[in-house]
Amino acid sequence: MWEKSVDINLISEIRAKTTVYLGVGAIGKITDIAQELSKKGINKAVVVTGKSSHIKTGAWDKVKHALDAANIAYTLYSKVTPNPTVDQVDEAAHLARAFGAQAVIAIGGGSPIDAAKSVAILLEYTDKTARDIYEFKFTPVKAAPIVAINLTHGTGTEVDRFAVVSIPEKEYKPAIAYDCIYPLYAIDDPALMTMLPVDQTIYVTIDAVNHVVEAATTTVNNPFAISLARETIKLVAEYLPRAKQDPQDLQARYFLLYASLIAGISFDNGLLHFTHALEHPLSGVRPELAHGKGLGILLPAVVKQIYPAKGAILADILAPIIPGLTGAENESPKVYTALKNWLKSMGISARLADEGFTAGDIDKLVKLAFETPSLKTLLDLAPVPATPEVVRNIYSDAL
Structure with missing residues (x-):
C-alpha cells in the first residue's frame, strides 16, 4: 500500500481555500502563522476552545508561545461544549469585541471551530447576534481571519465554509455555509489526537x-x-x-x-x-x-x-x-x-x-x-x- 511510503513526520502544505499544515509536529507551524498575522497588522486575537482538550493535548502551550513571540495579545474563551449554542457564541463574541480582537484562533474539534467561525462573523457585524446568523436574518460576506487548530479527525470544518450552532429554545441545529468563514490557516497534527x-x-x-x-x-x-x-x-x-x-x-x-x-x-x-x-x-x-x-x-x-x-x-x-x-x-x-x-x-x-x-x-x-x-x-x-x-x-x- 502506498501509505507505507509516506513520511508522516514531513509537514505537508495542502492548499484548498484554506492553507492546511498536515503532519506529525504540524502544531509547530503556529509560530509561522502568528508571524504572518502580525505582518498583516493583527496584534490582538481571541482564542476559542472547549474546556480542557486544548490544555491536555499541549496545543495551548504552543499557541501561547507563538502569540507572545509575535507580540499578539490574546483573550481566551474556553466554554464551548459539544453541540455549541448561540448563547456561547454571543458570549465569546462579547468578550472578543471588548478585547478588541482582530482575529479568531480555534483550538478543538468541530464544536470550537464552528463556534469560532461564528465569532469571526460577529467581529465584523457588531450589531448582530448569533441568532441573527443562524436564523438567517442577514447574509455575511466578511469575517475576521480564522486560524483552526484541529483536535479531531472527523468534521473537516478546518477546511470548509460550514458551521453548525444550536438554538436551544427552538431545538434547532442549523448549518451555515459562507465563503467568508473558510479558515485562513489550519493545522492538522495527528500527534494532538492520540488522547x-x-x-x-x-x-x-x-x-x-x-x-x-x-x-x-x-x-x-x-x-x-x-x-x-x-x-x-x-x-x-x-x-x-x-x-x-x-x-x-x-x-x-x-x-x-x-x-x-x-x-x-x-x-x-x-x-x-x-x-x-x-x-x-x-x-x-x-x-x-x-x-x-x-x-x-x-x-x-x-x-x-x-x-x-x-x-x-x-x-x-x-x-x-x-x-x-x-x-x-x-x-x-x-x-x-x-x-x-x-x-x-x-x-x-x-x-x-x-x-x-x-x-x-x-x-x-x-x-x-x-x-x-x-x-x-x-x-x-x-x-x-x-x-x-x-x-x-x-x-x-x-x-
Missing part, C-alpha cells in the same frame, strides 16, 4: 464517512467529490481498527486525519443530504448525543432509501467495506444489513431507541427536519424525493 477516547475516535471518524457518502450522492455531486469519497472510505476501513487498538498509532491517526480532511473537501464540493439533515434534529433535541454516533445510527437506513437511485456510485465507494456490490437496486437490503454489521464491528451498534427516542418522537423529528433553518436545503439535494414519508421511514428504520 482521543476510543468512542470519540469512532464517532468523529464515522462523521467523515457520512460526509462522503452524502457528498457523492447528492443531486449536485461531481467526480471530484466521488473520488475523494472512495479514498476516504478506504482509509477509514484500514486505519480506524488500528487507531481503536492502539490510540498512540501515529500512522493510523495521520491517515484518519487525512481522510477527514479530504472528506471535508468532498462535501464542500458535493454538499450533503439526508443523514446530516436528519441527525441535526436528534442532537438538537438531545445535545448529549454525539453527532457522529447519531450519524452512524442513521446511515444504514439512509443508504437503504437512496441505493436504488445511486447504486453504481455507492457500490464503488463502499467497496472497501462491502465488496462485491454491483449497484443493482435489489441489493438495497443487503447493503443495509452489511453497513449495520460494519458499523457494529467499528463500535456503533446503538439504535435511536437506545438513545432515549421512541416511536412517539418521530413526528416531532420529521417536523424539525423540515422546519429547522437550512435543513430543507439539504433535503432538497437528496437523490430521491425527500418527502415526509421517506424521512419518517428513515427514522423508523433507525429506531
Whole structure:
C-alpha cells in the first residue's frame, strides 16, 4: 500500500481555500502563522476552545508561545461544549469585541471551530447576534481571519465554509455555509489526537464517512467529490481498527486525519443530504448525543432509501467495506444489513431507541427536519424525493 511510503513526520502544505499544515509536529507551524498575522497588522486575537482538550493535548502551550513571540495579545474563551449554542457564541463574541480582537484562533474539534467561525462573523457585524446568523436574518460576506487548530479527525470544518450552532429554545441545529468563514490557516497534527477516547475516535471518524457518502450522492455531486469519497472510505476501513487498538498509532491517526480532511473537501464540493439533515434534529433535541454516533445510527437506513437511485456510485465507494456490490437496486437490503454489521464491528451498534427516542418522537423529528433553518436545503439535494414519508421511514428504520 502506498501509505507505507509516506513520511508522516514531513509537514505537508495542502492548499484548498484554506492553507492546511498536515503532519506529525504540524502544531509547530503556529509560530509561522502568528508571524504572518502580525505582518498583516493583527496584534490582538481571541482564542476559542472547549474546556480542557486544548490544555491536555499541549496545543495551548504552543499557541501561547507563538502569540507572545509575535507580540499578539490574546483573550481566551474556553466554554464551548459539544453541540455549541448561540448563547456561547454571543458570549465569546462579547468578550472578543471588548478585547478588541482582530482575529479568531480555534483550538478543538468541530464544536470550537464552528463556534469560532461564528465569532469571526460577529467581529465584523457588531450589531448582530448569533441568532441573527443562524436564523438567517442577514447574509455575511466578511469575517475576521480564522486560524483552526484541529483536535479531531472527523468534521473537516478546518477546511470548509460550514458551521453548525444550536438554538436551544427552538431545538434547532442549523448549518451555515459562507465563503467568508473558510479558515485562513489550519493545522492538522495527528500527534494532538492520540488522547482521543476510543468512542470519540469512532464517532468523529464515522462523521467523515457520512460526509462522503452524502457528498457523492447528492443531486449536485461531481467526480471530484466521488473520488475523494472512495479514498476516504478506504482509509477509514484500514486505519480506524488500528487507531481503536492502539490510540498512540501515529500512522493510523495521520491517515484518519487525512481522510477527514479530504472528506471535508468532498462535501464542500458535493454538499450533503439526508443523514446530516436528519441527525441535526436528534442532537438538537438531545445535545448529549454525539453527532457522529447519531450519524452512524442513521446511515444504514439512509443508504437503504437512496441505493436504488445511486447504486453504481455507492457500490464503488463502499467497496472497501462491502465488496462485491454491483449497484443493482435489489441489493438495497443487503447493503443495509452489511453497513449495520460494519458499523457494529467499528463500535456503533446503538439504535435511536437506545438513545432515549421512541416511536412517539418521530413526528416531532420529521417536523424539525423540515422546519429547522437550512435543513430543507439539504433535503432538497437528496437523490430521491425527500418527502415526509421517506424521512419518517428513515427514522423508523433507525429506531
